[in-house]
Amino acid sequence: MNIIQIIEKKKLGYALTQQEIQFFIKGATDGSIPDYQLAALLMAIRINGMDRDETGWLTLAMAHSGDMLDLSVIDGVPVDKHSTGGVGDTTTLIVAPLVAACGVPVAKMSGRGLGHTGGTIDKLESIPGFSTEMGMEDFIAQVRRIRIAVIGQTKDLAPADKALYLLRDITSTVDSLPLIASSIMSKKLASGARAIVLDVKTGAGAIMRTLDKSIELAQVMVRIGADAGRDVIALVTDMDEPLGSHIGNALEVKEAIDVLAGRVQGPLLDVSMELGTQMLIAAGAADNALKARQTLDTMLVSGQGMEKLRELISAQGGDPEVCAQPSLLPQAKVVCDAHLKDAGYIHRMDTARLGYLAQRMGAGRTKKTDVIDPSVGFVLRHRIGDAVAAGDAIATVYARGEEDIAFAREELLQAITILPEPARPLKLVHAIVTPDGIIPL
Amino acid sequence: MNIIQIIEKKKLGYALTQQEIQFFIKGATDGSIPDYQLAALLMAIRINGMDRDETGWLTLAMAHSGDMLDLSVIDGVPVDKHSTGGVGDTTTLIVAPLVAACGVPVAKMSGRGLGHTGGTIDKLESIPGFSTEMGMEDFIAQVRRIRIAVIGQTKDLAPADKALYLLRDITSTVDSLPLIASSIMSKKLASGARAIVLDVKTGAGAIMRTLDKSIELAQVMVRIGADAGRDVIALVTDMDEPLGSHIGNALEVKEAIDVLAGRVQGPLLDVSMELGTQMLIAAGAADNALKARQTLDTMLVSGQGMEKLRELISAQGGDPEVCAQPSLLPQAKVVCDAHLKDAGYIHRMDTARLGYLAQRMGAGRTKKTDVIDPSVGFVLRHRIGDAVAAGDAIATVYARGEEDIAFAREELLQAITILPEPARPLKLVHAIVTPDGIIPL
Numbered sequence: 001m002n003i004i005q006i007i008e009k010k011k012l013g014y015a016l017t018q019q020e021i022q023f024f025i026k027g028a029t030d031g032s033i034p035d036y037q038l039a040a041l042l043m044a045i046r047i048n049g050m051d052r053d054e055t056g057w058l059t060l061a062m063a064h065s066g067d068m069l070d071l072s073v074i075d076g077v078p079v080d081k082h083s084t085g086g087v088g089d090t091t092t093l094i095v096a097p098l099v100a101a102c103g104v105p106v107a108k109m110s111g112r113g114l115g116h117t118g119g120t121i122d123k124l125e126s127i128p129g130f131s132t133e134m135g136m137e138d139f140i141a142q143v144r145r146i147r148i149a150v151i152g153q154t155k156d157l158a159p160a161d162k163a164l165y166l167l168r169d170i171t172s173t174v175d176s177l178p179l180i181a182s183s184i185m186s187k188k189l190a191s192g193a194r195a196i197v198l199d200v201k202t203g204a205g206a207i208m209r210t211l212d213k214s215i216e217l218a219q220v221m222v223r224i225g226a227d228a229g230r231d232v233i234a235l236v237t238d239m240d241e242p243l244g245s246h247i248g249n250a251l252e253v254k255e256a257i258d259v260l261a262g263r264v265q266g267p268l269l270d271v272s273m274e275l276g277t278q279m280l281i282a283a284g285a286a287d288n289a290l291k292a293r294q295t296l297d298t299m300l301v302s303g304q305g306m307e308k309l310r311e312l313i314s315a316q317g318g319d320p321e322v323c324a325q326p327s328l329l330p331q332a333k334v335v336c337d338a339h340l341k342d343a344g345y346i347h348r349m350d351t352a353r354l355g356y357l358a359q360r361m362g363a364g365r366t367k368k369t370d371v372i373d374p375s376v377g378f379v380l381r382h383r384i385g386d387a388v389a390a391g392d393a394i395a396t397v398y399a400r401g402e403e404d405i406a407f408a409r410e411e412l413l414q415a416i417t418i419l420p421e422p423a424r425p426l427k428l429v430h431a432i433v434t435p436d437g438i439i440p441l
Numbered sequence: 442m443n444i445i446q447i448i449e450k451k452k453l454g455y456a457l458t459q460q461e462i463q464f465f466i467k468g469a470t471d472g473s474i475p476d477y478q479l480a481a482l483l484m485a486i487r488i489n490g491m492d493r494d495e496t497g498w499l500t501l502a503m504a505h506s507g508d509m510l511d512l513s514v515i516d517g518v519p520v521d522k523h524s525t526g527g528v529g530d531t532t533t534l535i536v537a538p539l540v541a542a543c544g545v546p547v548a549k550m551s552g553r554g555l556g557h558t559g560g561t562i563d564k565l566e567s568i569p570g571f572s573t574e575m576g577m578e579d580f581i582a583q584v585r586r587i588r589i590a591v592i593g594q595t596k597d598l599a600p601a602d603k604a605l606y607l608l609r610d611i612t613s614t615v616d617s618l619p620l621i622a623s624s625i626m627s628k629k630l631a632s633g634a635r636a637i638v639l640d641v642k643t644g645a646g647a648i649m650r651t652l653d654k655s656i657e658l659a660q661v662m663v664r665i666g667a668d669a670g671r672d673v674i675a676l677v678t679d680m681d682e683p684l685g686s687h688i689g690n691a692l693e694v695k696e697a698i699d700v701l702a703g704r705v706q707g708p709l710l711d712v713s714m715e716l717g718t719q720m721l722i723a724a725g726a727a728d729n730a731l732k733a734r735q736t737l738d739t740m741l742v743s744g745q746g747m748e749k750l751r752e753l754i755s756a757q758g759g760d761p762e763v764c765a766q767p768s769l770l771p772q773a774k775v776v777c778d779a780h781l782k783d784a785g786y787i788h789r790m791d792t793a794r795l796g797y798l799a800q801r802m803g804a805g806r807t808k809k810t811d812v813i814d815p816s817v818g819f820v821l822r823h824r825i826g827d828a829v830a831a832g833d834a835i836a837t838v839y840a841r842g843e844e845d846i847a848f849a850r851e852e853l854l855q856a857i858t859i860l861p862e863p864a865r866p867l868k869l870v871h872a873i874v875t876p877d878g879i880i881p882l
Binding site: 007011034041044172 | 475478
């Protein structure tokens with residue numbers, strides 16, 4: 001087999017065989033195929049696409065390019081969730097403890113963020129002492145002991161995906177449905193969960209900006225999972241505005257704590273509950289959505305969800321007192337409100353721009369080696385549909401210095417559209433995608 | 442400006458600006474843009490194309506990436522010819538001396554062959570002592586003195602094209618019309634000729650296999666030349682069978698000598714005369730095709746063309762006695778005929794396969810560092826349309842050993858299709874493409 005012939009075939013729009021896909025994934029993993037040939041192939045895939053079989057084979061080849069984790073020693077059905085990424089999207093920190101509190105094992109390997117704000121791992125690391133590095137045996141032992149562990153992906157997890165992702169990021173080939181789907185699902189398959197709930201974001205702050213494209217991505221991933229014998233379901237949820245009000249790593253941990261403490265309701269809790277419901281059903285811990293929801297409500301109201309978060313933090317070396325006293329989290333140097341100039345109703349938020357604002361302030365990375373500042377970010381005081389008056393605080397900004405405050409104030413005003421006519425709040429969950437079809441909501 | 446944004450734009454099918462094209466050509470030349478980003482961009486260009494403006498800007502940017510040769514000190518209009526490459530296509534060795542004998546300056550920089558058989562430079566180097574390396578001053582001085590010089594392209598000639606070509610070859614992005622056209626024309630513009638005659642091959646042994654695609658390539662190149670203020674015309678000529686009967690470097694030199702000596706007529710002479718006619722007209726040395734043709738005939742019949750070839754060989758250190766005694770050229774170790782099994786008429790020749798056969802026997806390169814064996818190749822004894830009997834010799838094979846002879850015999854029979862019903866000889870020149878339009882022939 002010859003990489004040039006494989007590139008040629010995809011360039012002309014033909015489907016690749018499983019052997020050809022395995023060949024180039026092996027070459028991407030062991031470095032025997034040079035980057036420039038992989039880059040040409042990725043661009044041909046980006047433009048000419050991949051069919052269902054190719055996407056499935058690609059996912060399996062990437063999953064098997066490294067260790068395939070075996071979670072069978074864990075009692076129950078290990079369940080995982082994955083979000084395609086959004087702004088103020090900190091559902092994992094809420095739903096993982098709630099589901100684990102129900103007795104369902106949550107063995108989660110998470111990525112670090114690249115772009116926008118940090119990933120779940122970056123958020124957890126803003127808790128003083130919290131470690132996200134752990135050997136596989138300790139990881140499994142912790143899940144057996146307390147039903148939950150959240151660690152960073154090891155370098156042996158789908159190394160082919162790492163190699164390709166680095167290249168995609170710098171060759172403008174990120175926005176490819178088969179490449180996105182196989183990247184996500186290869187890591188999910190390799191990390192061993194039997195049941196997987198996907199949260200596919202849609203809108204101005206998501207990878208897929210239209211509902212059609214988001215549903216298509218959900219369908220492809222659900223199909224890949226089903227073909228690989230996993231129980232997979234996807235929710236397509238809104239990202240036309242940030243999900244939570246807090247954007248930034250420590251700020252998002254604080255918001256998750258506020259939600260688990262029962263102090264904060266709203267969209268972040270609602271979506272977390274929807275995801276948790278599907279996780280319990282997928283894990284066989286509830287027969288239907290109503291029962292699942294009631295169980296989760298109990299865990300929230302009784303404080304058992306919060307207790308599980310404390311256990312998780314303790315088990316991984318962090319200070320559980322942050323749950324009672326969020327001021328123990330890293331605090332920003334400068335805190336200031338940003339005020340609105342116009343009165344009216346909030347119609348749109350340029351969510352990607354808000355994400356890049358947080359990144360630029362130090363909450364996210366522009367390159368892998370960037371160090372995140374856990375304390376910075378901003379807290380939005382309003383949502384789409386809200387009536388606002390001139391001079392109202394639209395957000396509180398947490399920054400490293402006055403310069404960032406000024407920049408953030410300007411960007412916030414630019415990113416948020418206020419018009420005189422009333423606007424409706426957004427729908428939160430657009431559809432559920434199962435292997436059997438799409439359920440519009 | 443940012444290379445990722447440029448890749449993104451072409452990926453989405455938008456036209457690039459002149460500034461963007463200049464930016465990436467500069468980066469390809471000085472090495473500041475890594476190969477993997479260039480590879481992704483080349484694939485996006487290959488799939489999504491380039492419009493007329495982009496292709497012109499690309500050509501100019503590549504031409505100006507190195508030295509722009511100034512031939513203005515040479516009397517008369519320096520004229521160049523270029524073939525897009527075919528099998529048994531040795532017109533330069535015939536037409537360049539004939540045109541120079543008419544007093545028109547031929548200052549030719551030629552490429553080495555990659556693929557198929559060798560290029561003009563490889564063929565000339567099969568003449569004992571012949572050197573194709575020369576400083577620019579000596580090159581121009583030789584043209585002023587004897588009206589002709591043929592040398593290899595210097596590394597300072599369109600270095601951007603060299604960088605991109607190397608990458609295209611190994612990323613399956615050679616077959617792109619704007620990339621082919623700009624690669625050829627950037628070198629022609631940089632090498633300084635005021636008038637350029639292009640020989641665009643069409644058919645089974647050409648880059649462009651269909652007449653439509655070949656005419657399109659001719660049009661694009663003629664337009665680029667006209668936009669750059671050069672006098673450019675293209676002939677679209679047949680490559681559904683080898684042009685000459687001799688394939689291989691020294692063998693092709695011998696055939697050119699036979700043609701200039703008046704011993705051999707046929708398609709190779711005919712196409713050379715057509716090209717020469719256009720070169721004389723383009724250089725202003727003849728008013729019309731009839732007069733140009735008569736002048737060239739005189740140069741051939743009087744032996745002045747052959748005399749010019751002797752002068753060229755002497756001037757560049759070669760042994761001009763090869764013209765009188767072609768047996769002074771490198772001789773193959775083993776020479777054997779290949780015989781036909783079937784009787785009938787020759788209908789088709791898989792010309793690319795014949796080219797690869799010569800390459801495989803040692804007449805061409807598969808990689809840049811390969812050393813060519815000048816002596817090997819084969820001489821076809823028949824053309825398409827010929828009636829043949831079982832047992833007839835279809836070719837004489839010149840090889841390094843018995844193994845190659847056996848392989849060549851097998852390949853020759855596979856590449857040549859013989860059927861019982863009569864077949865017509867092929868048309869040689871399909872069209873002339875000028876800046877004003879297409880003249881079908």
